[in-house]
Amino acid sequence: MNFISTKFVSAAALAAAMLASGASFAQEAAPEAAAPIDTAAYGEAVDSILADPKFDAAVQYLDANYDQMITEFEELTEIPSGPFMEEAISARYAELLEASGLTEVKVDEEGNAIGVWKGTEGDGKFLVVSAHLDTVFPEGTDVTIEWKGTEAHAPGVRDDKMSTAIILAYARAMKDAGIQTKDDILFVGTVGEEGPGDLRGVRYLFNEGEYADKIKGFFSVEGGSAGSATVGGTGSVRYRVHFKGPGGHSFGAFGLVNPAYALADFMTSFSQIQVPTDPKTTHSVGILTGGTSVNSIPFSVSADIDMRSNEPAELDKVHERMKVIAEQAAANENARRSVAEGPITVELEQIGLRPAGKTAEDTEIFQLTKAAFEATIGDFKGEGFGSTDSNMPMSLGIPALTIGANSGIGGRGHSLDEWLETAKDKTLPNMKATLAVVLANAGMGAE
Template sequence: MEIYLQEKKEEMLQLIEQLVNIDSGSYVKKGIDKIGSILKEKYEELGFIVEVKEEKQYGNNLVIQHKEAKDPKIIMVAHMDTVFPEGTVAKRPFRIEGDYAYGPGVVDMKSSQVELLYALKALILSGTKGYENVQIILNGDEEIGSPSSRPLIEEKSQGKEYALIMEPARKDGSLVSARRGGGRITLIVKGKSAHSGIEPEKGRSAIEELAHKIIELHKLNDHEKGISVNVGLIEGGSSVNTVSPNAIAHVDIRISEMDQADYLNEKIKEICSKAYVDGTKVIIEGHITRPPMEKNDGTENLLHVIEDVGKEIGIQVHDTATGGGGDASFTSAAGVATIDGLGPVGGNAHSDKEYMEIHTLPERTLLLARTIERLSR
């Protein structure tokens, strides 16, 4: 397998270039679906059955497994969408400089798509049956919280023993064994307008009320326990000489343990139930949508398997926790032993400096193929 993957490195890079040079931001449905059709054809050539789950608003989701598969025990998830708007590719298409490949979504996660495909190719050519033990979900909305694909991932996680999630490895090559969960809430504060010079006493400032609430919300932060509450955007008011009749806060919440969700929900309700400025009221919208991926015994055991495989092929495997959310949270919450970050090494995702380290492409593909093989014995 190792020789085969080294020989196929240029071919893999050509496919990565093709995928990167298609705009596929989460709201660019036509681009996501184009990537889906390219990958569908590639998998069907290998004897896989591809079921297209049509979506009206977001990119279609694909469910893939080999025609000989009977009861696959490994679920693999890789997203086709990026964070970049339509037109990004025209400004900075795929390019290679030295040992680095650049372009929108090159590491998060179009290189992972190619790695997954070629890992299965390598397994088929080697004569092992690991490729029959996987069920793959390629989704089109991960970067916006997987609104359409989450139920699909949760459904297909049932009965699985292992989940291998294809987000890129961290900059230092680490796999991801824990992720924070979280969500977004919006506070909409209603007050009463009044002229701030003529009759300010008749007004009820929504901005003043929101200011009190922001201070209380930020007191909920407990970074040692992995709780983060951040009011990242605020808006409100109608003019500088008017007591504000409205104000809005957009709040990002992160948690490390599932029971923290109930705690924060109660605390936020408590804060919002009290009016600091008489005559104002608040509406809460949104909630915690993504459970955390907790490092449990199943994760530890799966990690040890991957570490052993790494030793066999000369890769030292490390793991880390990350604050970002991902689809690994859904498989983990479903009780499936989950490891994330199995894609190639790279960094600066979601920016115009996003890169992938080319030399890690064949070696991480080999690590993935050998891991599937080991888990399928």
């Protein structure tokens, strides 16, 4: 007998639904034959920017006003902004966007704070430069920075509060230096990037917001130094797996089916799913809940699970196998013990879905970013995968990269003792490099 809930659809149906709603597991395949990449042209475009006195003036502005950026970084870090707690920081970030000289500033209906940089040849399409405002830390977390010299120690300093301050500084430096770009730029502080937020900020930006269908390129600035780029979005599917039964007294009702045993059966089999190391594919049980007392057979228990892969097809395999295992675990417990008071049932509640995708090497955004990093810091480490705001545009076929701009010196991300080195001599070279990336992609110098 099949006791599994039908709240979810098959992987194929899910993919079809996502395509229909504008959020697919992966972008469409590129044409088989591709023209040779003219890397010299991209290098020349970057060189012209680096030789422009206005670019040098912008870097000098960043240098001279570095302390202002650090002050804003500290302020933004110390505004609590855990999952679904971004209202205060969104409002303040909008004020800072406006103070940085941007126009059409607003907080959209999902909570993203947005400001517009007007280009000289705007075609109705925007380049997005973003950083996420939220953190993983729940309400009540102490987010006060403890300074140890130039090291900032506090939850969220590296992921991603420094980036939010950096892109504000970029807007001010560009304005002060009199820089012009061909393209319009959206500076965005996004919400819902972390954990249960499930990319809700960028989902809204690309699918429902005012700028949906008006974005042609996307940068997410995250914790880390310049020179690397996340070019692929790791896809993930998350579920809360509920096992339910009649419950009863642990002694008096002994022999009845037990949801906890069914969950244990499920977790054991789920943990044994074989996955490839390349493409990297993973599965995990993260949270266990349920039960009422130590001397009661629980009537409900659940596990929050996470499945990820750099390859959509592999993610689909784990996804499908998980559903079979859940059904079998319920059936096994119903066969082992009495169902006189009712059987074990299982319900799969989807709690997260991050689409996968990749930005191809032959795209302009990839090549200009590569050229800018090579020209400024002498290195480019591409081809990385991760789960960031860039997943959403990548899945829609919109060129996107996640890049860094801070010192790259720090650690303990997503922990209470997260820290970041903020010294100017360690950070400014990376800010310069990433600013060059932004301006190259926005078409600096267009009259």
